[in-house]
Amino acid sequence: MGRITLDKVTKRFGDVEVIPPLDLTIEDGEFVVFVGPSGCGKSTLLRLIAGLEDVSGGQIRIDGQDATELPPAKRGLAMVFQSYALYPHMTVRKNIAFPLKMAKMDQAEIDKRVNNAASVLNLTNYLDRRPGQLSGGQRQRVAIGRSIVREPAAFLFDEPLSNLDAALRVGMRLEISELHKRLETTMIYVTHDQVEAMTMADKIVVLQAGVIEQVGSPLELYKSPKNKFVAGFIGSPKMNFIEGQEAAKYDAHTIGIRPEHLAASATEGAWKGTVGVSEHLGSDTFLYVHDTGLGEALTVRVSGEFNLRHGDTVYLTPEADKIHRFNAEGLSI
Amino acid sequence: MATQHSRSAARIMMAPAVTLLLGWMLVPLIATLYLSFRDYRPMRGGDLGFAGLENYTRFIGSSSFWPSILTTLIIVGGVLAITIVFGVLLALLLDRPMWGQGVVRILVIAPFFVMPTVSALVWKNMFMDPTNGLLAHLWRFFGADPVVWMSEQSLLSIIIIVSWQWLPFATLILLTAIQSLDGEQLEASEMDGAPTLARFWYIILPHLSRAITIVLLIQTIFLLSIFAEIFVTTGGAFGTKTLTYLIFQRISESQAVGLGSAGGVYAIILANIVAIFLMRIVGKNLD
Ligand SMILES: Nc1ncnc2c1ncn2[C@@H]1O[C@H](COP(=O)(O)OP(=O)(O)OP(=O)(O)O)[C@@H](O)[C@H]1O
Ligand SMILES: [Mg+2]
Numbered sequence: 014m015g016r017i018t019l020d021k022v023t024k025r026f027g028d029v030e031v032i033p034p035l036d037l038t039i040e041d042g043e044f045v046v047f048v049g050p051s052g053c054g055k056s057t058l059l060r061l062i063a064g065l066e067d068v069s070g071g072q073i074r075i076d077g078q079d080a081t082e083l084p085p086a087k088r089g090l091a092m093v094f095q096s097y098a099l100y101p102h103m104t105v106r107k108n109i110a111f112p113l114k115m116a117k118m119d120q121a122e123i124d125k126r127v128n129n130a131a132s133v134l135n136l137t138n139y140l141d142r143r144p145g146q147l148s149g150g151q152r153q154r155v156a157i158g159r160s161i162v163r164e165p166a167a168f169l170f171d172e173p174l175s176n177l178d179a180a181l182r183v184g185m186r187l188e189i190s191e192l193h194k195r196l197e198t199t200m201i202y203v204t205h206d207q208v209e210a211m212t213m214a215d216k217i218v219v220l221q222a223g224v225i226e227q228v229g230s231p232l233e234l235y236k237s238p239k240n241k242f243v244a245g246f247i248g249s250p251k252m253n254f255i256e257g258q259e260a261a262k263y264d265a266h267t268i269g270i271r272p273e274h275l276a277a278s279a280t281e282g283a284w285k286g287t288v289g290v291s292e293h294l295g296s297d298t299f300l301y302v303h304d305t306g307l308g309e310a311l312t313v314r315v316s317g318e319f320n321l322r323h324g325d326t327v328y329l330t331p332e333a334d335k336i337h338r339f340n341a342e343g344l345s346i
Numbered sequence: 347m348a349t350q351h352s353r354s355a356a357r358i359m360m361a362p363a364v365t366l367l368l369g370w371m372l373v374p375l376i377a378t379l380y381l382s383f384r385d386y387r388p389m390r391g392g393d394l395g396f397a398g399l400e401n402y403t404r405f406i407g408s409s410s411f412w413p414s415i416l417t418t419l420i421i422v423g424g425v426l427a428i429t430i431v432f433g434v435l436l437a438l439l440l441d442r443p444m445w446g447q448g449v450v451r452i453l454v455i456a457p458f459f460v461m462p463t464v465s466a467l468v469w470k471n472m473f474m475d476p477t478n479g480l481l482a483h484l485w486r487f488f489g490a491d492p493v494v495w496m497s498e499q500s501l502l503s504i505i506i507i508v509s510w511q512w513l514p515f516a517t518l519i520l521l522t523a524i525q526s527l528d529g530e531q532l533e534a535s536e537m538d539g540a541p542t543l544a545r546f547w548y549i550i551l552p553h554l555s556r557a558i559t560i561v562l563l564i565q566t567i568f569l570l571s572i573f574a575e576i577f578v579t580t581g582g583a584f585g586t587k588t589l590t591y592l593i594f595q596r597i598s599e600s601q602a603v604g605l606g607s608a609g610g611v612y613a614i615i616l617a618n619i620v621a622i623f624l625m626r627i628v629g630k631n632l633d
Contacts, residue, residue: 059525063537064537065491065533065536065537077611084536084539085533085536086536086538086539086540087538090537091537092533092534092537094530094533094534096526096528096530097532098531098533099531099534100531100535100549100552101532101547102553102555103548103552104553111535111538111540111548112538112539115539115540115541115544116539159538163538163539228593251548290563
């Protein structure tokens with residue numbers, strides 16, 4: 014069980030209110046991802062839930078029980094840190110067994126659980142090594158191992174993959190998703206990475222300056238963002254925003270169009286511009302189109318190859334039903 | 347990138363320093379070795395010729411020899427134990443954020459800047475004096491008979507004085523070690539359900555083991571040769587005669603330089619035995 018409810022939770026560091034009153038419910042078994050720009054309070058929120066920081070106001074409930082005043086160990090949550098925070102002088106086996114030992118479990122049960130976790134995480138051959146003798150990915154797995162043996166009510170991850178290289182990140186991403194499917198335990202996951210958020214989450218929480226901008230499934234956020242901030246934050250490359258006359262045509266202060274919803278052509282289209290840099294990814298090409306008269310350069314995503322060069326003229330046409338409209342306050346209409 | 351050329355250039359450039367250091371070590375060592383085989387009494391006729399191994403057998407045969415070794419080891423061991431235990435505790439305390447941290451840290455380091463002679467005299471006359479010392483007043487306040495520190499608790503007195511001097515050193519090194527501990531490790535252990543004492547035992551102490559070994563090694567080297575503290579307090583009486591002090595007495599009081607030199611060679615051997623013993627422990631901790 015792991016239903017976590019935040020009720021008007023506030024956090025102040027001195028005079029600075031990092032998190033204004035915030036409400037959030039995380040259902041049992043859900044995979045929730047916190048995203049937001051750097052410094053918006055994702056880690057702080059996670060640490061509040063973990064109990065590593067004290068709340069300045071409000072209530073945290075875990076499975077209906079008030080956990081606001083409980084020390085971290087009593088909340089039944091497990092946390093995986095960005096730096097892994099393994100104990101360097103203990104072997105992998107001892108690292109994984111540590112929470113069980115602290116819970117005064119008997120040795121036979123400890124051994125059983127550690128071996129079990131090790132086989133799940135492919136660590137059986139490394140049990141007698143120290144963390145210093147492991148690769149980044151293996152360390153990450155040990156950290157996860159240490160958190161699963163306790164069978165916690167929920168897992169908390171703070172950017173667990175940000176120290177890994179791209180290939181390993183994809184692998185670990187799949188492993189964590191796989192783990193979630195198998196354990197069906199609540200997971201709260203903080204990340205900077207768009208792709209991680211979109212692919213892993215059941216529910217994404219978009220934060221800005223400690224305020225929840227929107228909560229929803231990845232596709233909900235992608236298709237119907239509540240405001241300009243969420244629209245710009247979710248999706249990669251970023252959504253293009255156009256203001257002024259062109260927006261007024263659509264009865265809006267600002268309109269937004271995603272790069273993948275712009276069609277590019279060498280001969281005809283709604284907007285005329287000049288090709289700037291083009292990035293060839295093989296499967297896609299990203300064009301940066303200047304001098305459209307619409308303000309900033311527009312980003313366009315074209316499938317496959319696209320053979321216009323730097324300086325060539327290009328015509329762009331938006332898909333009419335994929336245009337997002339925002340009012341002067343930045344809210345969707 | 348070390349080519350043949352740059353390597354030989356490096357050797358030439360290091361040569362002066364190496365030579366100087368070698369000379370620095372070798373000259374006194376050879377002088378001691380030489381004198382230990384001579385019957386040399388400056389005030390009673392000077393060099394009286396080759397003495398063979400007699401200095402060595404006489405030094406070791408003296409009834410003061412083994413007790414002096416024991417005294418040395420007790421003082422070194424006692425001071426090490428006190429400085430490390432209290433050093434760890436003080437370091438833990440100083441690591442916590444508190445008001446006036448800067449001043450407190452400087453105050454903690456202060457004893458290190460006081461000359462051994464001065465601090466020993468201050469302790470002897472201001473704290474441990476059986477009639478006027480602060481400790482005597484304290485004892486009387488609680489209705490107890492003041493301890494005559496220098497004669498009744500002579501070894502303990504010296505251990506206390508020397509510990510007071512070396513505590514700052516231990517504290518300082520251990521404090522820097524504690525500050526280098528990754529905060530996330532402590533938080534992780536907190537989440538893993540480790541209470542304060544377990545966190546200290548399983549996380550902080552192992553993290554400190556390296557620093558503790560370094561304190562152990564450096565202090566031992568210096569503690570084996572403490573002298574001033576004994577000289578100005580008990581003058582080697584009441585069972586406080588360490589090996590260093592015994593050598594001093596042989597040379598300056600008995601005017602037997604050859605005999606003292608033989609003692610010096612024994613001191614070198616003792617230091618090496620202790621060092622090998624410590625290195626074994628260190629070796630285990632520094633891998
Ligand atoms: N101990 C602290 N004392 C004072 N301010 C703090 C403290 N910890 C965090 N903050 C402030 O709180 C805000 C949120 O920090 P937090 O670490 O939660 O950001 P984040 O969203 O995790 O950022 P990032 O993505 O860069 O990790 C920041 O402005 C930070 O400066
Ligand atoms: Mg963070």
